[in-house]
Amino acid sequence: MSTDGETARRRPGPRRSLSHDQVVGVALEAIDAGGPEALSIRAVAARLGVNPNAVYTYVASRNALEREVVERVFGETDLDLLTGPPHQWRQRIIGYARSLRAAVLRHPPVATLMMTAPMDGPSAVLIGERLIAALRDGGLPLDAAARGTYALIVQVVGFVALEVAETDARPPLPSEADRVAARRAALEFLDPAQWPLSAATRDVAAAWISTDQFNWSVERLLDGMIRPGQ
Amino acid sequence: MSTDGETARRRPGPRRSLSHDQVVGVALEAIDAGGPEALSIRAVAARLGVNPNAVYTYVASRNALEREVVERVFGETDLDLLTGPPHQWRQRIIGYARSLRAAVLRHPPVATLMMTAPMDGPSAVLIGERLIAALRDGGLPLDAAARGTYALIVQVVGFVALEVAETDARPPLPSEADRVAARRAALEFLDPAQWPLSAATRDVAAAWISTDQFNWSVERLLDGMIRPGQ
DNA sequence: ACCTGAACACCGTTCAAGT
DNA sequence: ACCTGAACACCGTTCAAGT
Numbered sequence: 001m002s003t004d005g006e007t008a009r010r011r012p013g014p015r016r017s018l019s020h021d022q023v024v025g026v027a028l029e030a031i032d033a034g035g036p037e038a039l040s041i042r043a044v045a046a047r048l049g050v051n052p053n054a055v056y057t058y059v060a061s062r063n064a065l066e067r068e069v070v071e072r073v074f075g076e077t078d079l080d081l082l083t084g085p086p087h088q089w090r091q092r093i094i095g096y097a098r099s100l101r102a103a104v105l106r107h108p109p110v111a112t113l114m115m116t117a118p119m120d121g122p123s124a125v126l127i128g129e130r131l132i133a134a135l136r137d138g139g140l141p142l143d144a145a146a147r148g149t150y151a152l153i154v155q156v157v158g159f160v161a162l163e164v165a166e167t168d169a170r171p172p173l174p175s176e177a178d179r180v181a182a183r184r185a186a187l188e189f190l191d192p193a194q195w196p197l198s199a200a201t202r203d204v205a206a207a208w209i210s211t212d213q214f215n216w217s218v219e220r221l222l223d224g225m226i227r228p229g230q
Numbered sequence: 231m232s233t234d235g236e237t238a239r240r241r242p243g244p245r246r247s248l249s250h251d252q253v254v255g256v257a258l259e260a261i262d263a264g265g266p267e268a269l270s271i272r273a274v275a276a277r278l279g280v281n282p283n284a285v286y287t288y289v290a291s292r293n294a295l296e297r298e299v300v301e302r303v304f305g306e307t308d309l310d311l312l313t314g315p316p317h318q319w320r321q322r323i324i325g326y327a328r329s330l331r332a333a334v335l336r337h338p339p340v341a342t343l344m345m346t347a348p349m350d351g352p353s354a355v356l357i358g359e360r361l362i363a364a365l366r367d368g369g370l371p372l373d374a375a376a377r378g379t380y381a382l383i384v385q386v387v388g389f390v391a392l393e394v395a396e397t398d399a400r401p402p403l404p405s406e407a408d409r410v411a412a413r414r415a416a417l418e419f420l421d422p423a424q425w426p427l428s429a430a431t432r433d434v435a436a437a438w439i440s441t442d443q444f445n446w447s448v449e450r451l452l453d454g455m456i457r458p459g460q
Numbered sequence: 461a462c463c464t465g466a467a468c469a470c471c472g473t474t475c476a477a478g479t
Numbered sequence: 480a481c482c483t484g485a486a487c488a489c490c491g492t493t494c495a496a497g498t
Contacts, residue, residue, distance in 0.1 A: 019462095041491060053492075054463055062491060115345045115391045120416065125425055128435070132427040146431035150438040151385070151447040158388020161345045186350065195355055197362040201376035205358070208380040217381040224454025249481095271472060283473075284482055292472060464497075471490055478483075 023048070023058045024068045028107060031069065035170035036109035039066065067117045073110045074123035076103040082130040089137035090222060096131075097156045097218050098211075104160045108171055111164040114157050127153075138226055148225045155221055163209040180206050253278070253288045254298045258337060261299065265400035266339035269296065297347045303340045304353035306333040312360040319367035320452060326361075327386045327448050328441075334390045338401055341394040344387050357383075368456055378455045385451055393439040410436050 026047045030038045041062050045052040059065045081095040104111050128149055135145035166183065167173055174182070184206035192199040207213055256277045260268045271292050275282040289295045311325040334341050358379055365375035396413065397403055404412070414436035422429035437443055 040489090042489080050462095051464055052490095053465095053494095056492080057462055112342070112346050115388070116342050116395050118396045119392070125420070125428060129425045129428045132431065136427075142427070142431060143434050145427075146434035147438075147443060147446055148450070150435070150443065151450060154388040154392060154447065155381070155385055155451075158345070158384045158391070161388070161391075162349070162384060165346050166348045190355070195359045197366075197372070197375075198355060198359045201362065201372060204373050204376035205380070208377075213377060213380065216377055217384065220378070220381060220454035221385075221451050222454065223457070224450035224452065227453070227457075270470090272470080280481095281483055282471090283475095283484090286473080287481055462498085464495105466494090466496100468493080469491095472488095474487080475485090476483105477485100479481085 020058045023055060024065070024072055027065055027069050028072055031109045032107060032171050035168065036112065039069065039109065041065070063117070066113045067121065070110060070113050070117060071121040071123055073103055073107050073114075074100075074121065074127065076106070077123075077127075079126065079130065082127070082134055086137035089134045092134050092137075093131065093152065093222065094215065094218055096127075097152070098214075100156055101160050101214060104157075104164070105173060106171065108164045108167065108169040108173055111157075111161040112169070115161045119153065135225070138222070140225060144225065148221075151221060151225070152218065155217055159214055159217060166209060176210055180210055183207075183209065250288045253285060254295070254302055257295055257299050258302055261339045262337060262401050265398065266342065269299065269339065271295070293347070296343045297351065300340060300343050300347060301351040301353055303333055303337050303344075304330075304351065304357065306336070307353075307357075309356065309360065312357070312364055316367035319364045322364050323361065323368075323382065323452065324445065324448055326357075327382070328444075330386055331390050331444060334387075334394070335403060336401065338394045338397065338399040338403055341387075341391040342399070345391045349383070365455070368452070370455060374455065378451075381451060381455070382448065385447055389444055389447060396439060406440055410440055413437075413439065 023044060027039055027044050030040075030043050030047055034043070039062075041055050041059075042052045044065070045055050048055070055065075059068065077096070078099045079096070081099055082092050084092050104114070131149040131152060132142075132145045135148045136142065140148060163179075164173075166179060173179070184202065187202045187205055190199040190202060198205065253274060257269055257274050260270075260273050260277055264273070271285050271289075272282045274295070275285045278285070285295075289298065307326070308329045309326070311329055312322050314322050334344070361379040361382060362372075362375045365378045366372065370378060393409075394403075396409060403409070414432065417428075417432045417435055420429040420432060428435065
């Protein structure tokens with residue numbers, strides 16, 4: 001708790017000390033500079049110019065640090081995109097989904113971290129709250145809106161994680177066109193005699209990680225929820 | 231190990247030596263016994279009674295080992311569920327999705343591994359091939375079936391990964407009922423004044439990781455693909 | 461409250477040498 | 480071909496001690 005300093009009390013928002021935020025910020029810097037393995041207690045300590053164990057003053061464990069980094073990246077998304085006129089519920093959801101994907105792609109190693117820790121931070125709660133509202137604007141009953149919220153989160157975060165998994169996760173990522181081209185080349189081996197359908201859809205599979213496919217997946221999920229077959 | 235010279239050559243299938251398969255098997259055993267951190271070159275070596283570097287005779291790196299473990303778990307799924315009469319395309323897909331989820335839940339740490347490596351193994355190709363076929367049986371054009379295949383994979387694997395992320399990933403996992411109950415308790419803090427929609431749907435959010443929600447998500451995605459709004 | 465110093469029990473990976 | 484022995488450059492975390 002940061003009741004010790006006065007600056008912390010002035011701000012009514014997050015109660016974290018400045019040094020705590022610095023640690024998280026440095027951790028994100030380390031990840032952006034050195035890739036997935038660069039997020040370590042010792043690397044953060046080195047960047048701060050202190051001994052490794054000094055980091056434990058601000059963070060409980062490596063795991064806790066990872067979760068704070070995730071929280072930080074959620075904070076880089078544009079939550080305002082989720083609010084707006086009810087009839088635009090669809091654009092709001094798609095717009096925010098793209099904003100979330102973009103934020104993670106700026107910090108590729110964070111994609112994995114999002115899949116390995118429960119989404120229980122303040123940002124996650126706020127995103128959930130606004131997603132439920134948007135889905136209700138789309139005509140979903142309350143409970144279905146809550147279910148749909150999670151299906152959307154799974155689709156969006158899962159998509160980005162698998163997208164990043166195709167790379168070495170070292171920022172900056174190659175352009176989407178380059179990544180699709182690399183996939184296309186890697187799929188050349190598909191033998192039409194052995195896997196006729198896969199071979200015939202090589203070009204589609206190469207573009208599985210594209211923005212186009214991302215939008216398509218989210219839209220299909222929305223379509224399936226709006227006129228539910230149950 | 232037995233007949234490391236001739237048995238491997240007799241079989242025309244995978245060209246791997248018996249010892250290679252043993253290494254992967256031991257890695258999976260280690261994971262099942264010790265959780266996510268137990269999958270290490272040194273732990274596998276210790277289980278085999280050899281020096282750490284001896285493992286490199288059979289596996290190129292820790293990363294390669296992880297991917298082989300994923301391949302092994304894919305092999306535990308029941309691919310036959312994906313084949314069947316065309317009119318049952320829906321049951322085939324849902325049935326296989328459940329089989330895949332069950333296989334991963336038997337080896338929880340593998341869920342994360344599936345999100346951190348490209349799905350390019352032989353099992354992944356075969357699953358893709360049969361998923362495309364099933365979606366075609368559902369009436370989708372070829373390209374849409376290929377797109378839908380990836381959306382389904384993202385939803386299924388992403389769902390399981392986030393489900394496991396709520397636990398310590400140490401098998402055996404608590405029962406689903408227990409895990410839902412734990413989530414319900416953890417969501418007690420939600421303040422209706424601050425997050426009215428989230429607080430009102432606590433019970434739904436607690437069951438986000440349930441089989442019911444899993445089925446619902448997959449079904450909604452299928453609904454959205456079968457009558458596409460594009 | 462926050463840091464240093466030192467240590468413990470681990471990692472993945474490489475190299476040289478044996479058989 | 481497959482292993483040992485030894486080493487390098489790392490990890491996360493804990494404890495005791497300083498200020």
